[in-house]
Amino acid sequence: MKIVCRCQDVTEEEVVAAIRQGATTVDEIKRLVRAGMGACQGRTCRRLVSQIISRELGKPTSEIYPPTFRPPNLPVPFKHVMAELERQSKEKPRKTAKKGAKANEEHI
Ligand code: FES
Numbered sequence: 629m630k631i632v633c634r635c636q637d638v639t640e641e642e643v644v645a646a647i648r649q650g651a652t653t654v655d656e657i658k659r660l661v662r663a664g665m666g667a668c669q670g671r672t673c674r675r676l677v678s679q680i681i682s683r684e685l686g687k688p689t690s691e692i693y694p695p696t697f698r699p700p701n702l703p704v705p706f707k708h709v710m711a712e713l714e715r716q717s718k719e720k721p722r723k724t725a726k727k728g729a730k731a732n733e734e735h736i
Contacts, residue, residue, distance in 0.1 A: 632680065633673035635666020643677055647684045654678055654695035669698050 630640040638661050646660040654670075654677050657663055663677055664670030670677075674695055682689040 632676045633661075633663035633666060633670075635668055635672070636662045636664075638663040638673070640680060643680050644684060647681060652681065652685065653693040654681065655693070657681070658695065664695065667702070670695060 632638050632640050632643055642661045643657055643663060646657050649660065651657050651660055654664065654674055657677050658665060658670070663673050666673075678689050678692045678695075681687075681692050
């Protein structure tokens, strides 16, 4: 028994069974067996599920429809949010300057 999704304790056999029921995308697997609905929101298992679909359907992983996913569901300390906002506010003037410089280059 191989665990594919450690957050939801979903095994490879369950994923294969879902594919044999007709699932062809990572999102369909998610709806059938909940792989990808755990705390990491599929960060760990999404690629494994895609590889299993690829193997079972005989398609390259590049042809497997990409899943929709949300960022991991973890609390973020407010000080990190403020630090990021502060960092972005310091970067803004530089971005504007680059755009201006680029625009000037185009006119030359
Ligand atoms: S390992 Fe599947 S949701 Fe986290």
